[in-house]
Amino acid sequence: MSKTWRPATQLVHGGTLRSQYGETSEAIYLTQGFVYETSEAAEARFKGETEGFIYARYGSPTNDMFEKRMCMLEGAEDARATASGMAAVTAAILCQLKAGDHIVAARALFGSCRWVVETLAPKYGIDCTLIDGRDLANWEKAITAKTKVFFLESPTNPTLEVIDIAGVAKLANQIGAKVVVDNVFATPLFQKPLELGAHIVVYSATKHIDGQGRCLGGVVLSDKEWIDENLHDYFRHTGPAMSPFNAWTLLKGIETLPLRVRQQTENAAKIADFLAEQGKIAKVIYPGRKDHPQADIIAKQMTGGSTLVAFELKGGKDAAFALQNALEIVKISNNLGDSKSLITHPATTTHKNLTEEARAELGISPGTVRLSAGIEDTDDLIEDFARALAKVSA
Numbered sequence: 001m002s003k004t005w006r007p008a009t010q011l012v013h014g015g016t017l018r019s020q021y022g023e024t025s026e027a028i029y030l031t032q033g034f035v036y037e038t039s040e041a042a043e044a045r046f047k048g049e050t051e052g053f054i055y056a057r058y059g060s061p062t063n064d065m066f067e068k069r070m071c072m073l074e075g076a077e078d079a080r081a082t083a084s085g086m087a088a089v090t091a092a093i094l095c096q097l098k099a100g101d102h103i104v105a106a107r108a109l110f111g112s113c114r115w116v117v118e119t120l121a122p123k124y125g126i127d128c129t130l131i132d133g134r135d136l137a138n139w140e141k142a143i144t145a146k147t148k149v150f151f152l153e154s155p156t157n158p159t160l161e162v163i164d165i166a167g168v169a170k171l172a173n174q175i176g177a178k179v180v181v182d183n184v185f186a187t188p189l190f191q192k193p194l195e196l197g198a199h200i201v202v203y204s205a206t207k208h209i210d211g212q213g214r215c216l217g218g219v220v221l222s223d224k225e226w227i228d229e230n231l232h233d234y235f236r237h238t239g240p241a242m243s244p245f246n247a248w249t250l251l252k253g254i255e256t257l258p259l260r261v262r263q264q265t266e267n268a269a270k271i272a273d274f275l276a277e278q279g280k281i282a283k284v285i286y287p288g289r290k291d292h293p294q295a296d297i298i299a300k301q302m303t304g305g306s307t308l309v310a311f312e313l314k315g316g317k318d319a320a321f322a323l324q325n326a327l328e329i330v331k332i333s334n335n336l337g338d339s340k341s342l343i344t345h346p347a348t349t350t351h352k353n354l355t356e357e358a359r360a361e362l363g364i365s366p367g368t369v370r371l372s373a374g375i376e377d378t379d380d381l382i383e384d385f386a387r388a389l390a391k392v393s394a
């Protein structure tokens with residue numbers, strides 16, 4: 001496998017393990033275990049003296065292909081595929097911490113990620129300080145003698161705030177802490193957290209990597225030393241492994257990732273520009289627009305805009321609901337990254353568990369709507385929005 005391949009080539013060929021049959025498409029190895037020729041061979045495998053698989057909870061061939069392909073794309077040395085994005089986030093954070101340690105996390109996190117650091121970790125004696133991650137001074141102020149992990153998502157869900165990953169990594173390195181980045185919204189194509197200095201990257205592969213709404217999955221990527229010392233045993237013994245069937249589905253999904261993300265981003269950018277011109281819209285937040293409040297950081301750390309657009313209707317919740325209900329092509333769903341365009345009202349769905357005050361801190365108002373652009377024809381989508389907006393009272 002060539003390390004000089006560009007992403008579109010890596011995503012079609014990277015990590016492929018062909019069986020003796022020389023199949024074109026990657027094979028699915030749906031097996032729980034593996035057999036050994038002899039007792040001595042089993043002993044050597046368990047001692048780590050020979051290469052090979054032992055048990056599907058530890059690793060298996062289809063998952064291995066998915067992990068290797070993700071490593072090539074991300075520029076990571078090693079990876080573990082997990083059953084969901086949340087399994088990846090939880091494993092990446094908890095595997096490296098113990099009671100008494102401290103996490104600093106940006107407060108603008110996907111709801112379940114926030115629950116892991118704000119509610120779950122403290123139950124095991126791991127404290128967490130949530131901050132407005134846009135200002136580097138807040139990260140620095142939150143550091144204690146016990147800080148071991150910085151956790152962030154950028155751009156954030158749903159209001160697409162951006163955090164300076166290189167700046168956070170610099171602070172973490174000064175105190176020997178690790179930076180974990182949830183890179184779901186940026187996709188592995190538009191942002192490379194490891195190159196920016198982060199230590200661990202996590203994905204919900206459920207989103208753009210599958211991209212066709214079929215199965216859950218996640219992945220944790222880092223250097224080999226961190227995985228060997230932290231994730232390896234946690235992963236083997238707590239069992240968050242991905243199903244090989246899902247690894248196969250995701251391997252097929254990832255082949256078309258660049259094509260889908262390119263079309264989704266083009267659609268998102270054009271819809272963002274269209275919405276910004278409409279009188280019923282108070283505000284549009286899109287990482288590819290010059291008026292994004294952190295356009296300077298975006299230019300520094302991202303190579304593309306986003307497949308997501310956040311916008312606010314002047315008419316609040318009633319207008320947001322009316323718009324969503326009037327759309328014909330764009331479907332109402334809390335998911336994202338799909339080839340189908342999906343629209344979400346965060347205040348009543350994904351972020352309903354936050355207090356109104358916490359939602360306001362994140363810029364989520366009753367009129368805020370999040371669009372995940374699909375791969376449909378751009379003009380059809382714009383016409384869908386024009387038709388639906390006409391039905392919204394001003």
Ligand SMILES: Cc1ncc(COP(=O)(O)O)c(C=O)c1O
Nearest residue numbers: 084085086110182184204206217
């Ligand atoms: C930013 C982010 N991180 C993590 C997750 C969790 O992923 P999953 O649903 O695959 O567990 C999601 C979405 O659900 C997400 O949007």
